[in-house]
Every structure is written in structure tokens, then in C-alpha cells.
Amino acid sequence: MISRPPRPRERGIPEATVARLPVYLRALQALQDRGTATISSEDLAGAAGVNSAKLRKDLSHLGSYGTRGVGYEVEYLVYQISRELGLTQDWSVAIVGIGNLGRALANYGGFGTRGFRIAALLDADPEVVGRSVASLDVRHIDNLEEVVRDKGVSIGVIATPAGSAQGVADRFVEAGVTSILNFAPVVLNVPDGVDVRKVDLSIELQILAFHAQRRADGDGPGAAERAGLEVT
Amino acid sequence: MISRPPRPRERGIPEATVARLPVYLRALQALQDRGTATISSEDLAGAAGVNSAKLRKDLSHLGSYGTRGVGYEVEYLVYQISRELGLTQDWSVAIVGIGNLGRALANYGGFGTRGFRIAALLDADPEVVGRSVASLDVRHIDNLEEVVRDKGVSIGVIATPAGSAQGVADRFVEAGVTSILNFAPVVLNVPDGVDVRKVDLSIELQILAFHAQRRADGDGPGAAERAGLEVT
DNA sequence: CCCACTTTGTGCGTGCTTTCACAAGCGCGT
DNA sequence: ACGCGCTTGTGAAAGCACGCACAAAGTGGG
Incomplete structure (x- = not known):
């Protein structure tokens, strides 16, 4: 038997769990603002919209941060989740493509939670370059490598048209950025070791349409549940 | 043995499959534009960024629409997937919250694929109401019920601040909308039978941050793969 | 007509996710 | 000090999802 190291939690948090931690974090911060000191898994699960056993x-997976018979201390849990998610350090973000969406992202102040700082805005259109958006000057895409280096950008956001997205991704990767958030409706091709997440409006709408049609077709009892709907 | 009805495909497509169909559809439409008539699962899988067996x-699950030894006929498959996703009918969409994001969504012409029509824009701010965005007049939120009824809105998009989102959702549900796409950073509470999908920028960033930190921490070979990264 | 080649459709093993159900642990009142 | 009630943490089971590997089925050439 291999002796376990002192570290309480094992490496390797399930991906499905990672995706829910930010939701818990937000619910906890709301509780914190309201002055709640402790909360049970049942109540927190309710606020996060999940099953309490799952929560x-x-x-x-993070450790034993609750107290049996009592619940979880809100402030402590906020800190632990923040640390696990890497929000105790600052992440520098560059947004490429300052169209409608890019502007909306740039102006999305607060950026959900602290931890993320928009370091630069880039675009290829000379009409847009030089303008000021969200108190940042829009710079030309040609400066991407320089900006990434000088500002220590570690997360790249792509909000360009579909045709330009792969090229921008290549340049991000070349410049050493290993985390990319892609809003363009294309599948990006990146080497191993680069993490790409995709946000796609039209895919979400199409999934909604599928379920809506399913409900309209095979009406009747239980149809909604079968379609895998929100159960609250 | 129960005699199988003539319909070739069974009801009940896995949720994971439904989420990928729009990706396949987009890849197929790109092929169609380029004039490709047929494609093998291997090539289509490449274009969609998935394993060919999975594809x-x-x-x-939709039926046997391929020809062994040849592949899939692009046009036919586009039609079958479109029909399955419910894109052969038109869906009327209302967007509530015409801030930066709402405007970006409204101007996101084409809306990915056809099938979705923006029927109305709504906001609570008198400063915004009455303005024209994407050749639509922004109407006051008080007209929500009327608009849903008159325009036959079946999908509601919430792009309001977090605080207003639940109220808007309630009104959508009350008005009979059963499909909601939520951009506000809150967990919506809706009755059974209502389908909510969530798009959340800061959650995506936090997931990226988690993996980036993981890579920085436990460097070394295989660390990226363990973090569940894109493998292309 | 038959054979070699190509590509689909799927049975099956594996691993991840969710959920149940309960033992273990903690606090409080007596 | 002790027992009661509450809540966490987790073993075990069930359900999904993924990907391999191969039989089935089609094409084209001789």
C-alpha cells in the first residue's frame, strides 16, 4: 500500500464537478452578501438548482469542509472554491473581435466574479482600431503577440466572425496562450495542451427547438420529463 | 414481440447526441456550400471535431441515412438533421433586456441557421424603449404578454441584469413560453415542463482558469491530458 | 457473376455521473 | 456526561456515454 501524502484531497476533480463549482460559488456569494453565515447542503443545493447528494x-472532492449537524460555513467555502478554481490569482484576458458581441463582453463589468481582468481589446477593422471601448483602446490584431507578452495574457477570447476565428486561435496558441474561449460558430483546431471552450448561441437555440418540437409532437403526460427538462 | 410501427427511428435521442447535432449540421452546411455531395463519417467527424464512431x-439514432461503402449524402443529411431539430418550422424569439448583450444578440443576423426569427425586443428602461435596434422597435416589458400572444413567441431570451431575470422568466412562463435561453448569471426557478438553458460567460472563464491553474501547478507530462483538454 | 475494397451500423466492455441510503460525527439540552 | 436530532460524507448500485472492433452491406472492376 502506498502511503498517502499529507494533502487531504486527491488530485483529479471530475470534470462534471468543476463545471458546477462556479454555480455554487455564485450562490454562496449571494448568501454572503445577505449575511448568511452557514448553510446546509439541502439549502445550497436548492439555490444552485441541483440535487443535495450531488452537491x-x-x-x-475539495475536502471535508462541512460540519455534520450544522452545514457549511459560507465564507470558508467561498474561499476554498475560489482557491480551487484559481480565482485567488488574477487572470489577464484579451478579447479579439470588437463587434457587437466583443463590445458587450468588454463592457460586462465585474466579469462575474473578480479574478479576471480585461487586459486588451484587438480587432482587424481599421474603423474600429483606435477607438475606446470600456476605457480601453482597441488595438490592431497585428499587435497580438506583443500584447500577450507585455500584458501577460493567459486567456484569449475570440469574438470574431467565423472565418477569422481559426487564424486568431492559431496566433493565440503561437503566442503561448493555452486557454481560449470561443464565441465564433466554428470548431477550432488546436494542438494538445490547449484548452478550448465554446459558447454558441445558435446551438443553444437549436437544442431548445428540439425539445420544444418534441413536446409539441408527442404531447401527453411525462413528455416533458422524458425530454430531460429542468425539474425544480 | 410487439410489431414495430413503420417509423424507422425510435423515440428518445440521447441528450448528448442532441447537443452535437447542431455541430454536425453546421459542418454539413459548410460542405454543402462548397458543393460536396457525399461525405464519409471519418471526414465529417473531423470537421465536427469528434470521433467517427461517435458520429x-x-x-x-435518427435512422439509417448512410450508404455503406460510400458515406452520407450531404443534402439529405442536412434535411434529416434539420427536421429532427425542428428547424423546418419557424421559431419566434423574443429578447428581453436590450443592453450591450441584448443588442449584440439582436444584431446577430442569420441567427446561426435559418429557423429562428426575432419577433420582438423588450426592455424596462424608458431610455431604451422606443429606440430602433436591428430594425425592430424596442417595446416596454409591460407588453410582454401581448407580444408573446400576438407574435406567437415560443422561445424567450433573457439578457437582463441578474436581479430582473427571475421576474422576466416568471412572466414568460405565465404567458405560455416553455423554452427559455438565459444569459443572466442566476439559476432560474421554473415549473416542470419548461426548458431552460443557460449561457454564462463567467462560468466558462472560471472553468478555463481551473484547468490553467492545474496545468501550472502539476506541470509535467500528461498533465494537460489529465485535465481533460481538447485532443485534436 | 464474383471478388476485393470501402464504409456504415452496432454489440460490448469500460469508465464516468448520478442517485440512494445510511453510518459517522457534531451540537445542544438536560 | 449522555442521548437525541440533525447533517455531512461516502459505499454501492444504476444509468449514461464513449470508443473499439467487427459483421453487414454496398460499390466497382475484371
């Missing part, structure tokens, strides 16, 4: 198992 | 299994 407990998720949190158990 | 074949996904498509097999």
Missing part, C-alpha cells in the same frame, strides 16, 4: 459529493 | 452512433 455534497462535489464538495467532498 | 456514426449519433446519426444512427
Whole structure:
């Protein structure tokens, strides 16, 4: 038997859990603002819209941060989740493509939670370059490598038209950025070791349409549940 | 043995498959534009960024639309997927919250694929109401019920601040909308039978941050793969 | 007509996710 | 000090999802 190191939690948090931690974090911060000191898994699960057993198992991957018979201390849990998600350090973000969406992202102040700082805005259109958006000057895409280096950009956001997205991704990767958030409706091709996440409006709408049609077709009892709908 | 009805495909497409169909559809439409008539599962899988076995299994849920030894006929498959996703009918969409994001969504012409029509824009701010955005007049939120009824809105998009989102959702549900796409950073509470999908920028960033930190921490070979990264 | 080649459709093993159900642990009142 | 009630943390089971590997089925050439 290999002796376990002192570190309480094992490496390797399930991906499904990671995706829910930010939701828990937001619910906890709302509770914190309202002055709540402790909360049970049942109540927190309600606020996060998940099953309480799932929530407990998720949190158990971070360590034993609850007290039996009482619940979780809100402030402590906020800190632990923040640390696990890497929000105790600052992340520098560059947004490429300052169209409608890019502007909306740039102006999305607060950026959800602290931890993320918009370091630069880039665009290829000379009409847009030089303008000031969200108190940042829009710079030309040609400066991408320089900006990434000088500002220590570690997360790249692509909000360009579909045709330009792959090229921008290549340049981000070349410049050493290994985390990319892609809003363009294309599948990006990146080497191993680069993490790409995709946000796609039209895909979401199409999934909604599928379920809506399903409901309209095969009406009747239980149809909605079968379609895998929100159960609250 | 129960005699199988003439309909070739069974009801009940896995949720994971449904989420990928729009990606396949987009890849196929790109091929169509380029004039490609048929394509193998291998090539289509490449274009969609998935494993070819997964693609074949996904498509097999719709029916046997391929020809062994040849591949899939692009045009036919586009039609079948469109029909399955409910894109052969028109969906009327209302957007509530015409801030930066709402405007970006309204101007996001084409809306990915056809099938979705923006029927109305609504906001609570008198400063915004009455303005014209994307050749639509922004109407006051008080007209929500009327607009939903008159324009036959079946999908509601919420792009309001977090605080207003639940109220808007309630009104959508009350008005009979059963499909909601939520951009506000809150967990919406809706009755059974209502389908909510969430798009959340800061959650995506936090997931990226988690993996980036993981890579920085436990460097070394295989660390990226363990973090569940894009493998292309 | 038959054979070699190509590509689909799927049975099956594996691993991840969710959920149930309960033992273990903690606080409080007596 | 002790027992009662509450809540966490987790073993175990069930359900999904993924990907391999191959039989089935089609094409084209001789």
C-alpha cells in the first residue's frame, strides 16, 4: 500500500464537478452578501438548482469542509472554491473581435466574479482600431503577440466572425496562450495542451427547438420529463 | 414481440447526441456550400471535431441515412438533421433586456441557421424603449404578454441584469413560453415542463482558469491530458 | 457473376455521473 | 456526561456515454 501524502484531497476533480463549482460559488456569494453565515447542503443545493447528494459529493472532492449537524460555513467555502478554481490569482484576458458581441463582453463589468481582468481589446477593422471601448483602446490584431507578452495574457477570447476565428486561435496558441474561449460558430483546431471552450448561441437555440418540437409532437403526460427538462 | 410501427427511428435521442447535432449540421452546411455531395463519417467527424464512431452512433439514432461503402449524402443529411431539430418550422424569439448583450444578440443576423426569427425586443428602461435596434422597435416589458400572444413567441431570451431575470422568466412562463435561453448569471426557478438553458460567460472563464491553474501547478507530462483538454 | 475494397451500423466492455441510503460525527439540552 | 436530532460524507448500485472492433452491406472492376 502506498502511503498517502499529507494533502487531504486527491488530485483529479471530475470534470462534471468543476463545471458546477462556479454555480455554487455564485450562490454562496449571494448568501454572503445577505449575511448568511452557514448553510446546509439541502439549502445550497436548492439555490444552485441541483440535487443535495450531488452537491455534497462535489464538495467532498475539495475536502471535508462541512460540519455534520450544522452545514457549511459560507465564507470558508467561498474561499476554498475560489482557491480551487484559481480565482485567488488574477487572470489577464484579451478579447479579439470588437463587434457587437466583443463590445458587450468588454463592457460586462465585474466579469462575474473578480479574478479576471480585461487586459486588451484587438480587432482587424481599421474603423474600429483606435477607438475606446470600456476605457480601453482597441488595438490592431497585428499587435497580438506583443500584447500577450507585455500584458501577460493567459486567456484569449475570440469574438470574431467565423472565418477569422481559426487564424486568431492559431496566433493565440503561437503566442503561448493555452486557454481560449470561443464565441465564433466554428470548431477550432488546436494542438494538445490547449484548452478550448465554446459558447454558441445558435446551438443553444437549436437544442431548445428540439425539445420544444418534441413536446409539441408527442404531447401527453411525462413528455416533458422524458425530454430531460429542468425539474425544480 | 410487439410489431414495430413503420417509423424507422425510435423515440428518445440521447441528450448528448442532441447537443452535437447542431455541430454536425453546421459542418454539413459548410460542405454543402462548397458543393460536396457525399461525405464519409471519418471526414465529417473531423470537421465536427469528434470521433467517427461517435458520429456514426449519433446519426444512427435518427435512422439509417448512410450508404455503406460510400458515406452520407450531404443534402439529405442536412434535411434529416434539420427536421429532427425542428428547424423546418419557424421559431419566434423574443429578447428581453436590450443592453450591450441584448443588442449584440439582436444584431446577430442569420441567427446561426435559418429557423429562428426575432419577433420582438423588450426592455424596462424608458431610455431604451422606443429606440430602433436591428430594425425592430424596442417595446416596454409591460407588453410582454401581448407580444408573446400576438407574435406567437415560443422561445424567450433573457439578457437582463441578474436581479430582473427571475421576474422576466416568471412572466414568460405565465404567458405560455416553455423554452427559455438565459444569459443572466442566476439559476432560474421554473415549473416542470419548461426548458431552460443557460449561457454564462463567467462560468466558462472560471472553468478555463481551473484547468490553467492545474496545468501550472502539476506541470509535467500528461498533465494537460489529465485535465481533460481538447485532443485534436 | 464474383471478388476485393470501402464504409456504415452496432454489440460490448469500460469508465464516468448520478442517485440512494445510511453510518459517522457534531451540537445542544438536560 | 449522555442521548437525541440533525447533517455531512461516502459505499454501492444504476444509468449514461464513449470508443473499439467487427459483421453487414454496398460499390466497382475484371
